[in-house]
Amino acid sequence: MKGQLTxxxxxxxxxxxxxxxxxxxxxKPESAAPTASKLQVVTSLFPxxxxxxxxxxxxxxxxxxxxxxxxxxxxxxxxxxILRVNRAGLFIFTHKAMEVWAATIAQSVDPxxxxxxxxxxxxxxxxxxxxxxxHGAHGHTANAAAIDPHLWLxxxxxxxxxxxIAQAMARKDPAQRDLYLRNxxxxxxxxxxxxxxxxxxxxxxxxxxxxxxxxxxxxxLTARYDLKYHAAAAVNPEAEPTAATMxxxxxxxxxxxxxxxxxxxxxxxKLAETIAKEAGGSVLLLSAAHxxxxxxxxxxxxxxxxxxxxxxxxxxxxxCR
Amino acid sequence: MPFFEILGYGFIQRALIAGTLIxxxxxxxxxxxxxxxxxxxxxxxxxxxxxxxxxxxxxxxxATWVTYAxxxxxxxxxxxxxxxxxxxxxxGDTAIGIVSAxxxxxxxxxASLSGGxxxxxxxxxxxxxxxxxxxxxLLTAALAIVVVAVVALRGRAFFAVAFxxxxxxxxxxxxxxxxxxxxxxxxxxxxxAMKLVGIMLVSALxxxxxxxxxxxxxxxxxxxxxxxxxxxxxxxxxxLASFALNLPTGGTIIVASFLLFVVAALVGRWRRG
Amino acid sequence: xPMILLQAEELHIAYGSTDILRDISFQxxxxxxxGIVGPNGSGKSTLIRAMLGLVPATSGAVRLxxxxxxxxxxxxxxxxxxxxxxxxxxxxxxxVEEIVRLGFIDKHGPKRRIDASEARHLEEILTRMGxxxxxxxxxxxxxxxxxQRALLARALVGRPALLLLDEPTTALxxxxxxxxxxxxxxxxxxxxxxxVLITHDTWNIGQYAKRFVYLDKTVIFxxxxxxxxxxxxxxxxxxEHSNKTIYHHHGEHC
Numbered sequence: 001m002k003g004q005l006t007x008x009x010x011x012x013x014x015x016x017x018x019x020x021x022x023x024x025x026x027x028k029p030e031s032a033a034p035t036a037s038k039l040q041v042v043t044s045l046f047p048x049x050x051x052x053x054x055x056x057x058x059x060x061x062x063x064x065x066x067x068x069x070x071x072x073x074x075x076x077x078x079x080x081x082i083l084r085v086n087r088a089g090l091f092i093f094t095h096k097a098m099e100v101w102a103a104t105i106a107q108s109v110d111p112x113x114x115x116x117x118x119x120x121x122x123x124x125x126x127x128x129x130x131x132x133x134x135h136g137a138h139g140h141t142a143n144a145a146a147i148d149p150h151l152w153l154x155x156x157x158x159x160x161x162x163x164x165i166a167q168a169m170a171r172k173d174p175a176q177r178d179l180y181l182r183n184x185x186x187x188x189x190x191x192x193x194x195x196x197x198x199x200x201x202x203x204x205x206x207x208x209x210x211x212x213x214x215x216x217x218x219x220x221l222t223a224r225y226d227l228k229y230h231a232a233a234a235v236n237p238e239a240e241p242t243a244a245t246m247x248x249x250x251x252x253x254x255x256x257x258x259x260x261x262x263x264x265x266x267x268x269x270k271l272a273e274t275i276a277k278e279a280g281g282s283v284l285l286l287s288a289a290h291x292x293x294x295x296x297x298x299x300x301x302x303x304x305x306x307x308x309x310x311x312x313x314x315x316x317x318x319x320c321r
Numbered sequence: 322m323p324f325f326e327i328l329g330y331g332f333i334q335r336a337l338i339a340g341t342l343i344x345x346x347x348x349x350x351x352x353x354x355x356x357x358x359x360x361x362x363x364x365x366x367x368x369x370x371x372x373x374x375x376x377x378x379x380x381x382x383x384a385t386w387v388t389y390a391x392x393x394x395x396x397x398x399x400x401x402x403x404x405x406x407x408x409x410x411x412x413g414d415t416a417i418g419i420v421s422a423x424x425x426x427x428x429x430x431x432a433s434l435s436g437g438x439x440x441x442x443x444x445x446x447x448x449x450x451x452x453x454x455x456x457x458x459l460l461t462a463a464l465a466i467v468v469v470a471v472v473a474l475r476g477r478a479f480f481a482v483a484f485x486x487x488x489x490x491x492x493x494x495x496x497x498x499x500x501x502x503x504x505x506x507x508x509x510x511x512x513x514a515m516k517l518v519g520i521m522l523v524s525a526l527x528x529x530x531x532x533x534x535x536x537x538x539x540x541x542x543x544x545x546x547x548x549x550x551x552x553x554x555x556x557x558x559x560x561l562a563s564f565a566l567n568l569p570t571g572g573t574i575i576v577a578s579f580l581l582f583v584v585a586a587l588v589g590r591w592r593r594g
Numbered sequence: 595x596p597m598i599l600l601q602a603e604e605l606h607i608a609y610g611s612t613d614i615l616r617d618i619s620f621q622x623x624x625x626x627x628x629g630i631v632g633p634n635g636s637g638k639s640t641l642i643r644a645m646l647g648l649v650p651a652t653s654g655a656v657r658l659x660x661x662x663x664x665x666x667x668x669x670x671x672x673x674x675x676x677x678x679x680x681x682x683x684x685x686x687x688x689x690v691e692e693i694v695r696l697g698f699i700d701k702h703g704p705k706r707r708i709d710a711s712e713a714r715h716l717e718e719i720l721t722r723m724g725x726x727x728x729x730x731x732x733x734x735x736x737x738x739x740x741x742q743r744a745l746l747a748r749a750l751v752g753r754p755a756l757l758l759l760d761e762p763t764t765a766l767x768x769x770x771x772x773x774x775x776x777x778x779x780x781x782x783x784x785x786x787x788x789x790v791l792i793t794h795d796t797w798n799i800g801q802y803a804k805r806f807v808y809l810d811k812t813v814i815f816x817x818x819x820x821x822x823x824x825x826x827x828x829x830x831x832x833x834e835h836s837n838k839t840i841y842h843h844h845g846e847h848c
Contacts, residue, residue, distance in 0.1 A: 544687035
């Protein structure tokens with residue numbers, strides 16, 4: 001019986017394993033004690049996090065709840081996260097369709113202390129067709145009324161969100177009101193410039209159809225710049241593409257002589273690769289910006305940088321001049 | 322899209338080949354697992370894979386290889402289930418429940434401790450039979466050859482162990498080794514099949530075709546062959562039906578294997594009178 | 595001198611600090627018919643399982659056919675009929691013939707193929723057990739008595755020198771029980787097959803067994819029928835009316 005993995009040994013091993021992982025996590029200084037004077041903001045998703053950062057500069061402490069690389073729909077908040085929201089001055093989330101858990105957290109806080117901000121107020125929401133076709137000409141299914149939650153990909157929406165956030169921050173922290181509004185105005189101009197760059201660059205493309213070998217996430221973007229959009233699967237990440245949808249994408253690539261298929265960053269590119277390979281093309285990455293990789297996050301990537309990177313790949317993929 | 326045209330696509334052909342092999346693999350192992358009351362081991366091991374993948378990702382293994390890098394850990398998990406069952410007063414299903422819950426818990430804790438990943442963990446864990454690569458097909462074929470060979474050579478011993486472990490031991494069978502071989506092959510199959518067809522499909526394919534065969538089988542060898550046939554038939558009819566009806570393939574395969582089970586149960590009842 | 599088939603030497607078995615069996619030493623030789631009796635919880639089943647290596651001994655040794663258990667591999671020579679089968683599934687996909695065939699054993703376990711003479715022997719055994727017509731039936735569909743015969747057939751088909759029976763007749767009606775004992779007796783008489791029988795079946799035991807072990811965690815008595823009748827242990831086991839309970843094979847009773 002020597003050398004066998006007995007139960008006590010397995011448990012011991014597991015405990016050691018957990019312990020060794022927990023030690024560094026516990027001893028890590030929690031980014032010092034939050035400075036009492038600064039406004040504490042907690043955001044659910046990356047775009048909101050970056051907007052707050054752009055508006056508040058170093059006058060706010062902003063925290064992103066969703067860890068890098070974790071799927072927004074399936075995130076499970078830790079006790080620490082709830083605590084952080086309860087200690088914050090502002091808690092900002094996108095839309096209850098995107099982060100169901102954020103709405104749950106929002107209900108649990110003391111409204112006198114923490115101001116809850118629904119950043120989507122006043123934005124233009126798109127219905128996400130149940131089927132992966134942008135114009136929804138065919139395939140409106142039972143869940144056709146569902147809302148596509150990637151609303152920041154329409155830069156006009158992004159601007160409304162920035163304004164909502166700036167107003168909320170100004171109300172919560174009147175001392176810095178001028179700074180917030182000034183920064184917000186500058187950032188709105190950045191978004192205008194970004195919008196103009198997209199409009200110019202995408203006006204002169206050989207291809208007008210964006211094919212995505214994954215989930216339908218870029219509907220706001222394609223609608224704004226008048227592109228056609230076909231994705232292999234619906235907006236909901238749990239939905240599976242059917243063989244016919246995949247075959248249709250392959251045919252479309254072949255028929256229109258398309259060389260590139262787009263895939264979402266972070267998500268496994270296997271589906272897109274399978275379709276692209278079948279049609280003799282290759283895969284380009286796009287980000288819907290709701291989440292970023294750990295590496296990018298630690299590097300301090302911004303929403304605008306992500307969208308500029310997207311534009312470069314769009315120009316390649318759509319064969320723009 | 323015309324039905325026959327769709328068969329011309331490479332990804333469809335790979336799905337049909339890999340599906341046939343996985344159906345065969347799962348049925349051959351599943352019949353012994355069901356008889357040993359280990360039916361849920363597929364589910365348990367799949368959950369344990371989740372924890373293992375989280376750990377492997379934490380060690381910085383690249384996303385393409387995580388599932389394969391997690392294999393040694395899953396094998397240990399399988400042995401853990403076996404050890405729990407043979408020690409103490411713990412039944413197979415309870416042991417599976419323990420290891421399964423432990424796997425999920427470790428995965429959740431590790432994912433949280435790591436402070437995030439560079440990829441979406443879930444999208445790498447949950448596969449789709451339509452996006453199988455050539456290498457995956459080859460790997461599945463290799464495992465299928467091993468499993469068929471083991472069942473051909475040692476099937477009688479597995480059968481004796483499933484019938485009665487004490488009698489098997491007094492027939493000179495090393496029952497400990499037979500059990501280890503069975504769970505290790507199952508663990509390999511689960512990891513591979515999960516990557517290819519998703520977590521729910523593995524479990525269903527390990528259970529439904531063998532149980533369908535048990536409704537009809539008159540003896541051990543006929544039941545084994547019938548289970549293999551049911552496994553292959555479920556997957557093939559599921560894939561083809563999903564093309565014809567434009568439905569998600571994974572779910573359709575499960576429904577197909579369930580329908581096959583219902584038919585088998587009805588025929589079995591009718592034959593018994 | 596008949597060959598020693600089974601030998602226990604100072605066998606001791608404990609779970610944690612609880613003794614299950616202690617200081618067990620006895621032998622079984624060719625032609626023996628040994629009845630093991632004792633109260634509930636006296637360790638009878640544990641003893642038989644320890645003899646087969648199914649329960650590890652805490653100390654002491656068991657030899658089967660002269661070999662220590664760890665080296666023993668000639669399992670075809672040993673026939674075992676457990677008290678209860680672990681299979682409880684009435685649809686267990688095995689026919690009577692498939693189960694009986696598992697009794698043909700080589701050094702790897704049950705044989706994958708059997709030759710013509712073995713096939714003939716299989717037929718003989720099935721016929722002798724009266725289950726030849728049931729050979730294609732699922733084992734789980736048989737009655738308790740038929741199942742017991744099928745399992746006895748499995749134990750016998752390899753022509754064992756030693757047959758270990760753990761309360762084989764508890765599930766049987768009196769008539770089937772008589773039948774079962776008659777078959778075992780015949781084996782013992784005609785082929786010299788050594789029998790070790792654990793039983794509660796006090797009516798029959800004296801009728802068939804030649805020798806008794808009275809077990810209560812240790813061997814309290816080991817001897818012939820006549821000696822057993824005269825012993826105090828017998829009275830303690832069978833009570834005051836033991837003279838009406840236990841019969842010798844020649845029809846006399848204590």
